[in-house]
Amino acid sequence: MPEKRAKTQPEMRPERAETSATQQPAAGKPRAKAPPPAAEGGAEPSVRARAEPRARAARKAQPATAPAASVPSPDAPPVQAAPGDQPGPATADGSDGRVRAVVDAVLPVVDGGRFAVKRVAGEPVEVTGHCFTDGHDVIRAVLRWRAEAEPDSAAREIEMKPQGNDVWCASFVPPTMGRYRYTVIAWVDAFESWHHEMERRVEPEDIRIACRVGAQEIAAAAARAEGEDRQTLQDWSRRLDAGGSDGDSDATALKALALDEGLAQVVARYPDRRFAVRHPVDLPLVADRLKARFSSWYELFPRSAGKQPGVHGTFRDVEERLPAIRKMGFDVVYFPPIHPIGRIQRKGRNNALTTEPGDVGSPWAIGADEGGHKAILPELGTPEDFRRLREKAEEMGMEIAMDIAFQCAPDHPYVKEHPAWFRWRPDGTVQYAENPPKKYQDIYPFNFESDDWQGLWTELKSVLDHWIAEGVKIFRVDNPHTKAFPFWEWAIGEVQREHPEVIFLAEAFTRPKVMHRLAKVGFTQSYTYFTWRNTKQDLTDYFTELSTAPGSDYFRPNAWPNTPDILHAQLQSGEVPVFMSRLVLAATLSANYGIYGPAYEMREHLPRNPGSEEYLDSEKYQLRHWNWDDPNSLAPFIARVNRIRHANPALQDNRIRFLPIDNDQLIAWLKTSADGGNVVLTVVNLDPYNVQSGWLHLDPSTLGVEPGHAFQVHDQLSNQHFEWQGSHHFIRLDPNAVPAHVLVVRRRSRDERDFDYFM
Secondary structure (H helix, E strand, C coil), X not given: CCCCCCCCCCECCCCCCCCCCCCCCCCCCCCCCCCCCCCCCCCCCCCCCECCCCCCCCCCCCCCCCXXXXXXXXCCCCCCCCCCCCCCCCCCCCCCCCCCCEEEEXXXXXXXXXXXXXXXXXXXXXXXXXXXXXXCCCEEEEEEEEEXXXXXXXXXXXXXXXXXXXXXXXXXXCCCCEEEEEEEEEXXXXXXXXHHHHHHCCCHHHHHHHHHHHHHHHHHHHHHCCHHHHHHHHHHHHHHHHHHHCCCCCHHHHHHHHCCHHHHHHHHCCCCCCCCEECCCCEEEEEECHHHCCEEEEECCHHHCCCCCCCCCXXXXXXXXXXXXXXXXXXXXXXXXXXXXXXXXXXXXHHCCCCCCCCCCCCCCECECCEXXXXXXXXXXXXXXXHHHHHHHHHCCCEEXXXXXXXXXXXXXXXXXXXXXXXXXXXXXXXXXXXXXXXXXXXXXXXXXXXXXXXXXXXXXXXXHXXXXXXXXXXXXXXXXXXXXXXXXXXXXXXXXXXXXXXXXXXXXXXXXXXXXXXXXXXXXXXXXXXXXXXXXXXXXXXXXXXXXXXXXXXXXXXXXXXXXXXXHHHHHCCHHHXXXXXXXXXXXXXXXXXXXXXXXXXCCCECCCCCCCECCCCCCCCCCCCCCCCCXXXXXXXXXXXXXHHCHHHHCCCCEEECECCCCEEEEEEECCCCCCEEEEEEECCCCCCEXXXXXXXXXXXXXXXXCCEEEEECCCCCEEEECCCEEEEEXXXXXXXXXXXXXXXXXXXXXXXXXXX
């Protein structure tokens, strides 16, 4: 049935806010003094709900996709028991039987509302509800949202619009970072149902009778109205009733009066919501800052920033490297652990079990006589040096990300002070970390089943608090999948209630369901399997999965072509086209990406031994000295790619559409900005040795280009311009030049209208 748009947006004044009997309004900001077990299960000022244009189309019911029990409005009168000893009929869920609207599903949702959807503050959150009723009556639906710390009475409501097939949509904008709640309310609207039927009436007598019915509905709305609106509606009701009672009245004029859009807008502000139904769950949403969605990471070991070979680098040395890192276009500088390194069971070069004089050990073996997770390795500098470095980075538009590795060296102070936090073997030694056949004798993992688990949780969170107080707002968390999920849910939740700007990146190269659980419990970003996805089919399947709901509603990928732990076999060739193509893939497939440098821009490619993904002479176990001025460095190319990312909003999101191209060595995809104004087409040659060509299919109508019209694409890597027309376009990529196109689409080619020759 056709929808008739209202002329203006009405203000809707519900009689009361509907609440579920099973859902309690949020209290003030919760603060856990001691860590609890994992839970199961600054907004704008409150204003009157403002409705968008009224729904006019009756909807047809559809199969339920996410069944939910109906939750009636508390305004509904109780169901009266039938006379006699036996009670009368009752609904299955105990609700008022006069509640006829159904809110079958609300999207987006993660695990039925158990976990929060993730979005960015200041950007619209689109919500859909599957809402319908029996018969042909018209329903209305509203999106209701609030900041989590606000009471339900402070919630705002936005009228939802029907999209067809009983799907209703509206959006809200979380104004600041933090946690929010949203839900959907629907009801059968008697006035709208009457109004819709009146539009189709043609017989004079039918029109007159219908006007008298409508007069009753309008009079009821007048009783709910205030001020001038009440008088306006009372007058309208009287006129309709009088005209309907007069058998000689002009039916055409009477119908026009009944369908007066301006007066209908007044009624819409005072709906009868006694029998409204509210989705039983107020769904959670976390609004993060923009860097949660779009960031470029550069990892380096501060101890390898020294100016001379064999000389331990310092924070002051890193300061001198910041301009070069910024010039490459990175906005996050990530350090491996900067804490004192254990001496007991210290690993030697290339992970040797024995050490030689001068061996510095692994930064992930945290803790020694100098302190633990809240201390700084003295060779790097002082806390004041760290603060200075952080401030210098921020002045350049970058942030320092710290590594959080919740594990200990054998000589960490925790081992003596809190022995209950570790697993002890029958021989009286602590169980070190191992993943057979790999053994990490220099690392003791925490026992999250300790009887003193609350003390452990409290202390570990205090580590986060310490570094937040030092100005750190981004944490890369090492192996979070080897720590308890309930701990992360509690710790991240507590941190972000007070510091919603803090970002947590999960380094979890583990099983898919484990990776997804970590994202659900609160991690802002997540490492991915990108490192091992190298074929066209693998990349297409994986990034289609990452960009598709429900995973895309909570899992934010961060793609890394290499890490200190992973030198993929493909990079071990050392070929320039491989490093270039993998960088373009990571930087344009994912809005968040990073590289481990300077190993990447210097094309470090030798494995420790054949078949290994470990670097030879890895920085994890020794100092390295880098030639920062190497003329063969990929730094200029990396800088260009990052400039392209920052200049094109389409690349700052994970919405993606892969395009057909008739060569398995070529992969192509399209990204479009949220407002549709920026479109980027990327094509990559996956063959590092040979020129590859093929025909790309791109329907210009999907770009908004009229059939038969030419359009232009501008390659951001080579600065070439190409004019395309039609749906099939020839691509040729030489890996010895640049193995990729990053094409910005311009929907109209330039013509004589773009020039003025006679000025």
